[in-house]
Amino acid sequence: MPQTLPLDQIQIPVLDKRTRKTQHLPALHPSRKEDRHFVLYKPPPPDGTPALVEEFLERANFIANDLDWLLALPHDKFWCQVIFDETMQKCLDSFLHYTPRQHDEFVNPNPAVEEVQKHLHRSIFMIFLRMSTHKESKEHFITPEAFGEIIYDGFLFDIPKIFDLCVIFGKGNAALLKKMIGNIFNQQQNYFNDLNETVPTILQVFSSICDKCNLRLENHSHWPQKIDAQTKVSLMDMPLQEFKDILLYLCDTCTTLFAFLDIFPEASRTIQKHDFIHRLASFYEVIVPELENAIKNRRFDETSLQEDLWKRLSHSRKKMIETFHQIINYICLQPILENGSEHILPFIEDFLQIFTALLHQKRFLMDYDEQFPVVDDISLLQQAFPALDETRTSYITKAVDSAWEASGRNKPTFATGNTLIQHASCSNEISAVNGETEQELKQPEYENDDYCAGATAAKITGVELESLIFQVKDILSHLGEGFILECLEEYNYNAEKVINDILEDKIAPSLRKLDRTLQRQVKKEQESVLSTRQNVFDHDEFDVFSKNSVDMSKIWKGKKKGKEGTMLLDDKTHIAQQKERYNAYSVVVEEAPVEDGVQFYAGDYDDEYDDTYDGNQVGANDVDSDDELISRRPFTIPRILRQKEDEEENDDESEEEAPKEEVPKRDLFVQDPALLRERAEARRATFNARRGFKHDNSAAVGNARGQGQSKETLIERRKKEANKSLRANHNRRSLADRKRNKGMIPS
Secondary structure, rough: OOOOOOOHHOOEEEEEOOOOOOEEEEOOOOOHOOOOOOOOOOOOOOOOOOOHHHHHHHHHHHHHHHHHHHHHHHHHHHHHHHHHOHHHHHHHHHHHOOOOOOOOOOOOOHHHHHHHHHHHHHHHHHHHHHHOOOOOOOEEEHHHHHHHHHHHHOOOOOHHHHHHHHHHHHHOOHHHHHHHHHHHHHHHHHHHHHHHHEEEEEEHHHHHHHOOOOOOOOOOOOOOOOOOOOOOOOOOOOOOHHHHHHHHHHHHHHHHHHHHHOOOOOHHHHHOOOHHHHHHHHHHHHHHHHHHHHHHHHHOOHHHHHHHHHHHHHHHHHHHHHHHHHHHHHHHHHHHHOOOOOOOHHHHHHHHHHHHOOOOOOHHHHHHHHHHHEEEEEHHHHHHHOOOOOHHHHHHHHHHHHHHHHHHHOOOOOOOOOHHHHOOOOHHHHOOOOOOHHHHHOOOOOOOOOOOOHHHHHOOHHHHHHHHHHHHHHOOOOOOOHHHHHHHOOOOOHHHHHHHHHHHHOHHHHHHHOOOOOOOOOOOOOOOOOOOOOOOOOOOOOOOOOOOHHHHHHHHOOOOOOOOOHHHHHHOOHHHHHHHHHHHHHHOOOOOOOOOOOOOOOOOOOOOOOOOOOOOOOOOOOOOOOOOHHHHHOOOOOHOOOHHHHHHHHHHHHHHOOOOOOOOOOOOOOOOOOHHHHHHHHOOOOHHHHHOOOOOHHHOOOOOOOOOOOOOOOHHHHHHOOOOOOOOOHHHHHHHHHHHHHOOOOO
């Protein structure tokens, strides 16, 4: 067999059993396939039932043995088996479909299950790695054109399989997986067309999730609801299992999409042809707040389920934001760093247009800025192109700041400054644009966001907190407990992260200003509330805090059941209780019985009266005997009660006492009230001008109703309402009291 030829051109002599003649067949021929049946993969049992575990182990061992046999085949036999054995392809597909993902909660205490699962995981990856390599050595290889046709026409790889490979094997095998996916797309350009046709399906997934949640996207066509269509329930009213399925579906979709773009970022340009990032931001803006409110407000039988759903939603949020950043980084920022200052204007314009179109998506813009600060991206553009339009950039930064202010959350502080320009030549290592490496941008799979924690947020205290402080202090003994406590609170009580960042001098900026020898403050023991409270019901018969026993006969729930109507009317006990009291008042004694020899009174009545001093007027000539009102003011008869003659006499006396003065006759003519008001207004204006006060409340009139009022009009109306009691007829009560006090009104 000539080993210098590629496998697709090799002809192998084969003896025909019927004719006993030798014939030459291609090396890749169905007759060279071995007859071997591969069983389908099934996931491990989640509950750990012994019978199910035994069944899984038996099936997994069969698959593992077959995969080991397949990997041990030579180059030509391996490709014949891969191309023509359908059971082998179905076995691989079943593993990609059913194996647990990294974001799935798979906990099985059986070590045998875990061991066989790792074995299958490695064997499947090695098979796909060998299938994606067209040249194993100088002697064993396939021409690139034939390799592309084999994997595409034989459906060895397709877009869903590539997505599953990225999400299953991407963590820990990123370098090999990038070479695999890159070689597949480079050798067969039809996969880019397939990816282009797959993007509308991904967008349809977003629309279907919104439809399930009874929500609508911005670009969604608003068709009227059909008559026979079922009425969709809200997130608060839908069944719990359906609500859980929506969150699992969302988490799986977002994680898979980011894993693919993280492994193969070259697909970003194809995905963006469908305006993907704008639709992703719109989907984020619509679905995330509603799901957060539903998780916080729904009632769950188990708190662990609520926490698990919240973690999955937080994980989905993080992956959507990272997907958006991955696309922006590849189509805009990375070309700017690679091309220098010659051909970067189109990329800068694309970046500014994308963020200008997203300014109304306040929630998405705020969450994106929290993880990837927009200020750092704009700073990168300004360093690469100093003549950047500052008006557009300031407009974007102010819109981001207004989104933070509208939300009421505090904007985190980031260490600004971009260091990627210094490494523009190493474009294959660029993974961030805000001065951080790929590992620094990586966050835990489930972020614990304080803003979205809601009912599931927890603060570690007591023995667990003391254990974490001791864990850090055991390694970094020179640190104070107060400083360690602040670090733990900043890093969400992750002791390993605290130790690592302190040793590498990467602690948060807010912790750098603290004294590292800071000691923890000892909290004073507070007195109990019961010992310090003061209440009007203290120590009464129902005070359970001061008594151990309470008369329960005086306590009942609801309305007390009384006696029946007839029994209540026949009950005359209250009359008998009052009878003795009224009997005491009924005893009247006209003659008190007096015993012989005892006088009832001290002596008999003496009719003689001592009138010696009856003629004296006691106190008649005292000064204080007069009435106080008479001594202070002489008594006069009111004019209305006087007789006519008395009035004339009083008038004569007044005429004799004072000469009569001629008084001009009163003019009974009534002037025009409008003229009087004008004169009063003039006098008032003169008085105010003399005092230096000039107030014009003409603005209180304002515009006609329905046309809106200016700010000045509203201010004048408030002043008029507050000061209207100082004039007109708004102080009648105070003036009436003033009259009454002066004696003008008889009271």
